Amino acid sequence: MQVTALDIEAISGLVIDLCGIYLDDSKGYLIESRLGTLAEKHGCRSFAELAKKVRMGGSHALKDEVINAITTNETLFYRDTTPFEAFAFKALPESFDARARSGQPNRLRIWSAAASTGQEAFSLAMTIMDNMPDYRRYDIQILGTDISEKAIERASRGWFADHEIHRGLTPQQLAKYFRPDNGGWRVIDEVRSLVQFRRLNLLEPFIHLGKFDVVFCRNVAIYFTPETRADLFRRIADVMTETGYLFVGSAESLGDLGARFIPHLHCRSVYYRPNLPIPVGR
Ligand SMILES: C[S@@+](CC[C@H](N)C(=O)[O-])C[C@H]1O[C@@H](n2cnc3c(N)ncnc32)[C@H](O)[C@@H]1O
Known part of the structure; x- marks a missing residue:
């Protein structure tokens, strides 16, 4: 046609x-x-x-x-590497420090906002397990969402074909976190238990999801118009904790969004933190 x-x-x-x-x-x-x-x-x-x-x-x-x-569901484990290093060595420990001063010291909420077939969300879970031997003591929730029902259905299965496994995972990570299954590989239950997947269209309101300490919203807003993209990140700021961390794609920048986010550099990765509005009268 x-x-x-x-x-x-x-x-x-x-x-x-x-x-x-x-x-x-x-x-x-x-x-x-x-x-x-x-x-x-x-x-x-x-x-x-x-x-x-x-x-x-x-x-x-x-x-x-x-x-x-x-939709383009292109993704891989530990995509671009450095965001996961900054997550492990900066966002993760500092988020727990911030939580220690809050009413919910043991809780951590992470959102993979365009999760595709799940590699990003599972990479976050494996990063936590690698860096926090006592992770079971904490209430850690990783939410993976995507508009594509097919992608979310695949992510929920936690099953990956050989060619997907060989994109981003080391043999050690494969041996530690996956088991052979049905001609491919299935992520072990312990990783799976940290992650939940559900369908969500980022154009629709998501304030009901509650607040997140860390948001990965990578390689999706590049497909949007500048207005839709700006609106999305402003709404993401509304669901981040005051001390939250936002990671975007390596080819993306929030420089044009004005003062709503402040960029930071760690482990060769840029991440953003919400810039709180100054209360009236101060
Ligand atoms: C290129 S993948 C990025 C996956 C992952 N974040 C990464 O960086 O590897 C983009 C994903 O965004 C999803 N997507 C596109 N439009 C969306 C929307 N309006 N709401 C939620 N997800 C959307 C697509 O289905 C696709 O899975």
Whole structure:
């Protein structure tokens, strides 16, 4: 199925409304390659017809299929390495110090906000287990969320194929935290027990998730328009503890967001901390 200018307009409008991902006019090939089979499967003669069908809301399943097909779930264990070092040696100990002065000294909440198939969330869990031998004494919750139902379903299984395992894990980490299973590898229950996955669209309100000490929101906002991206990070600031840590992708920066976040450098990694508004009258 060939994509026309009208198709691009209809699909990019739909995709931006569904998940915030901005497809410019040059993305015709992406529409063709990712949505072609789906459009044919649902009897649509054009991509514009597919967009119309989704908008008419007849089938939630079709909407999910479009989201699954159009989102880029590329990820790997310990992606870019340095954020996980800064997490281990800065965010983790300092968050516990900050918690020690609070009403919930044993608690730590971490959010992997575009978790894809789970490698980021499991890397955070393994980093904790490697660096905190007494981690069982604490109430540690890692929440992994993603808009893609398919990605979250895979993450929840905690099962990875050989080629995924070989992206980012050392043989020692593999031996310590995974067991062979069904031609691939399954993460051990102890790692799995620290992590929960659920579906969440970052365009929708998430204030109900409560406060997080550490947020990883990496390699998702790069697909959004500048306005959607700015709005997302402002809302993320609202769910971070006053002493929280935010990690973004290595090609991302929050420099244009004004004073809401302050950048810091540790272990060759940039992370951000919320800049609290100055109370009126001071
Ligand atoms: C490239 S992956 C990044 C995974 C991981 N954070 C990393 O850095 O390796 C981007 C993920 O963002 C998800 N995503 C895209 N739009 C989203 C939205 N509106 N809400 C939540 N997740 C979204 C995609 O489904 C995809 O799994």
